[in-house]
Amino acid sequence: MASRLADGGGAMSTPxxxxxxxxxxxxxxxxxxxxxxxxxxxxxxxxxxxxVCVVGPSGCGKTTLLKCxxxxxxxxxxxxxxxxxxxxxxxxxxxLVFQEYGRSLMPWSSVRNNVLLPLRHKRLGxxxxxxxVEEALDAVGLTPFIDxxxxxxxxxxxxxxxxxxxxxxxxxxxxMDEPFASVDAQTRGDLEDLVLRVRDEFEITILFVTHxxxxxxxxxxxxxxxxxxxxxxxxxxxxxxxxxxxxIATKELPEFAHLRAHAYRLIKREQVEQEGDPVLAEAGRxxx
Amino acid sequence: xxxxxxxxxxxxxxxxVPVAILLAWQLWTxxxxxxxxxxxxxxxxxxxxxxxxxxxxxxxxPSLTRIALGFGIALVAGVVIGIPIGLSRWGRIIAMxxxxxxxxxxxPALLPVSIVLLHSxxxxxxxxxxAFFCLFPILxxxxxxxxxxxxTMLDTARSYGVRRFERxxxxxxxxxxxxxxxxxxxxxxxxxIMMVLTEYFSSTSGVGYVLLISKNTFQLAPMWAAIVxxxxxxxxxxxLLILIERRVLAxxxxxxxxxxx
Numbered sequence: 001m002a003s004r005l006a007d008g009g010g011a012m013s014t015p016x017x018x019x020x021x022x023x024x025x026x027x028x029x030x031x032x033x034x035x036x037x038x039x040x041x042x043x044x045x046x047x048x049x050x051x052v053c054v055v056g057p058s059g060c061g062k063t064t065l066l067k068c069x070x071x072x073x074x075x076x077x078x079x080x081x082x083x084x085x086x087x088x089x090x091x092x093x094x095x096l097v098f099q100e101y102g103r104s105l106m107p108w109s110s111v112r113n114n115v116l117l118p119l120r121h122k123r124l125g126x127x128x129x130x131x132x133v134e135e136a137l138d139a140v141g142l143t144p145f146i147d148x149x150x151x152x153x154x155x156x157x158x159x160x161x162x163x164x165x166x167x168x169x170x171x172x173x174x175x176m177d178e179p180f181a182s183v184d185a186q187t188r189g190d191l192e193d194l195v196l197r198v199r200d201e202f203e204i205t206i207l208f209v210t211h212x213x214x215x216x217x218x219x220x221x222x223x224x225x226x227x228x229x230x231x232x233x234x235x236x237x238x239x240x241x242x243x244x245x246x247x248i249a250t251k252e253l254p255e256f257a258h259l260r261a262h263a264y265r266l267i268k269r270e271q272v273e274q275e276g277d278p279v280l281a282e283a284g285r286x287x288x
Numbered sequence: 289x290x291x292x293x294x295x296x297x298x299x300x301x302x303x304x305v306p307v308a309i310l311l312a313w314q315l316w317t318x319x320x321x322x323x324x325x326x327x328x329x330x331x332x333x334x335x336x337x338x339x340x341x342x343x344x345x346x347x348x349x350p351s352l353t354r355i356a357l358g359f360g361i362a363l364v365a366g367v368v369i370g371i372p373i374g375l376s377r378w379g380r381i382i383a384m385x386x387x388x389x390x391x392x393x394x395x396p397a398l399l400p401v402s403i404v405l406l407h408s409x410x411x412x413x414x415x416x417x418x419a420f421f422c423l424f425p426i427l428x429x430x431x432x433x434x435x436x437x438x439x440t441m442l443d444t445a446r447s448y449g450v451r452r453f454e455r456x457x458x459x460x461x462x463x464x465x466x467x468x469x470x471x472x473x474x475x476x477x478x479x480x481i482m483m484v485l486t487e488y489f490s491s492t493s494g495v496g497y498v499l500l501i502s503k504n505t506f507q508l509a510p511m512w513a514a515i516v517x518x519x520x521x522x523x524x525x526x527x528l529l530i531l532i533e534r535r536v537l538a539x540x541x542x543x544x545x546x547x548x549x
Contacts, residue, residue, distance in 0.1 A: 072443055096447040103440040107543040108462040117458060118448035149539060151546040169448055 018045035024078035040230030053216035056226030095166035099178040105150040118169040136168035156187035334513040358418025366426030374434025409490040422475035429471030433464030
């Protein structure tokens with residue numbers, strides 16, 4: 001297990017500081033009258049080994065925010081700090097998992113070579129590399145499918161390949177962009193539990209973007225609720241549900257119901273503010 | 289119908305029509321006794337005398353060498369030039385008009401100038417000529433294939449710190465490969481055309497040269513034998529490329545089938 005701690009762990013974080021700090025980040029596309037203010041002003045911090053979910057009304061720029069955090073997009077304002085260092089390009093300690101597994105896995109490569117992609121340029125021996133690939137695939141339960149092509153697997157299994165690839169990279173922080181939005185409900189529950197398990201096993205921090213409020217409460221230590229565009233932080237909800245989480249028992253807790261209702265209300269209010277009350281709008285349409 | 293019977297029937301159906309045509313040709317030419325249309329048997333004898341065994345090296349090998357070199361140069365150049373152009377918006381803005389202009393040029397128009405500029409009617413001129421016109425289908429398809437790559441794929445690689453050269457090797461090139469092969473198929477048939485054209489225009493060896501000589505000496509049988517050979521070359525080269533494509537792009541067929549379901 002020692003290898004998993006190679007470039008992660010709390011020992012390296014700046015004393016008293018956060019692992020990840022998002023400071024007054026804003027993103028504007030275009031300029032002048034045509035400017036689109038995707039992100040207004042977002043600030044929050046993520047501590048080491050924390051599981052933070054980001055939820056918000058649809059179209060509020062969650063993906064844009066995550067790309068800014070991951071160094072794939074340059075924010076128009078503000079900055080992102082990883083262990084106190086500004087992020088200007090994708091940092092080595094971060095791994096990104098996209099929603100569209102079908103578009104991020106290489107169809108011409110086997111599962112093994114897909115997971116190997118982020119390791120090829122690391123200075124490692126062949127054997128070490130191959131052991132890391134096998135370890136990551138074992139963690140997501142895909143060892144028997146190592147020589148398959150991704151498109152020979154189901155959607156949920158493909159997303160597990162994407163997760164294994166991120167784990168093999170040995171990041172200290174994993175960024176996930178609605179990773180389970182395109183799998184069925186049953187598979188989604190399994191994948192949620194898988195992510196919780198590998199977080200403990202690999203001792204990583206996770207920043208998880210989703211539009212599913214239940215999912216955000218179920219998974220996280222804290223939920224960051226965003227407003228509609230130009231996006232700001234509406235509220236940060238602390239989740240003190242006991243670990244290990246369980247799809248049935250956790251979701252039966254009154255605390256879970258309370259937190260989920262609270263988050264739901266916040267987001268609903270946002271949507272009403274932006275587009276008017278959906279019920280009233282519907283009634284108006286029928287009257288016309 | 290079971291699988292084996294189906295395959296046997298399919299092959300029989302494929303062969304049936306050519307065999308019928310050849311048979312009809314033979315029957316008709318025997319009756320007509322027209323020197324312009326020699327008998328099939330005469331053409332085949334001529335074919336063997338001209339192209340096979342000891343004669344193979346004299347005219348067939350030079351022609352095949354020119355095709356191989358010209359096509360090979362076009363392939364390498366098309367991919368090497370096409371990738372950076374495909375990846376860069378400005379590259380495309382600058383390069384596309386030139387590519388479209390040269391592509392629209394009918395090859396025979398450049399034949400005289402190629403001889404003048406290269407001071408040569410030998411291999412150099414022929415190979416360059418073949419390479420030049422084979423370049424464009426491969427180049428355009430490479431550019432198109434590179435442009436069509438899903439940005440998510442490149443973002444993923446970038447987020448994993450995969451360096452530019454490795455990104456091109458591991459992602460850009462394989463992703464564009466199906467399109468590159470489409471370009472190669474077009475270029476390969478062009479290569480055969482250019483080979484015949486350059487050899488017919490000015491040469492001392494090759495299939496096109498034999499075509500020219502037999503026309504000038506009114507020898508119809510060698511002329512027909514040359515036509516048969518050129519058709520056969522084009523057919524076999526294309527078949528070879530398809531076999532290679534099937535191996536290299538096996539993933540592509542599987543992926544598309546899976547995506548369609």
